[in-house]
Amino acid sequence: MKKLTTLFLAALMTVSVALPASAAVDIKKQHISSVPKMAYKNGIGKPQVIVLHETANNNASIENEVSYMSRNWQNAFVHAFVSDKRAIEIADTNYSAWGAGPEANKIGIHVELVRKGNFKQAYNNWLDTAVYYAKQYKIPMRFNAGKSGFVTHAYVTNHWGGTSHQDPVAWLKQNGVSMGQLEKDLKAKYNKGTSVDVSTPPVTHTPAPNVPSNLKVGAKVKVLASAKTYASGQRIPQFIKGRNYTIVQTKAERVRLKEINSWVYNRDVEVLKAPVVVVKPKPNYKKPNRQYAEKGIYTANTTVAIKYSPFVRANQVARLTPGESVHYRRVAFSDGYVWVQYMRSIGRLAWACAGQASADNSKNADKYGTFK
């Protein structure tokens, strides 16, 4: 009986020790699928330090930070963000990230403290998350003491270089936490064990579409000369580039082009500024200087040109030979000549050149025939 009580008490004690002192932070795994997977200096799954950061943005929520990074990971990315509500792991901690210069990146897991929200709770979650990773990878409890243990981004800047940030020093100080206190709090968590719940299975997070608003169905785009491959991975032939196509379907990073029925990356196309309007070249004709309706019969006494417009530059389509007559209905003074308009036998209006105009276009000064 006594033995049983002891066992029961022991069980109770074990339970009470394992229970978290504060609410467990839950690390949600929402990995950005497109980030590169580069091993640490010591190999895959072998980080040596935990780099402690804060985001330096008062207004961004953890979701904002994650969303921003899913669109801008090419510039920089960390492993996880932690707020007062949750922790989100956006990159696999078995691989390196780009958070604090080359020396730290080769060896560190980067954990960001989000400013927005309740500081105490966020700070507590951040410590939990950092300690959880440290224990997972058997990183020892050391603080700002070389390439092992926990280091602040400021420590990296001051000792290893390649980066210039001083976080999280000022933000913690502003909230009453000195570097000495941070070390103490980390130690307390580390020695007690953390209460992080990592039951969430990893999910691959597709980055929010970062589609320029003008890349939409129906838009005309040009495939850039710099384009290398289709989204399928196949090489884009030279003759496809520099030409215009129509978007028929869009996805986060790519568009399908109607004329070649292929998916091309958004970065490889350029939207044409305005729809292409084919402007019919206007005949380079001036208006006749003067024209008016008049009916009559013109009989040529010399060979004269027939044109479809009363201008010297217009093409000649036929001619009248001496003695041929036309029933005209209109007279034009143009290009220094007098023209009469009549209906050709083929059913089309044409102009016969019927004389030379006076300088002031007032009269037919040199008639090429007779008028009745």
Ligand SMILES: [Zn+2]
């Ligand atoms: Zn930082």
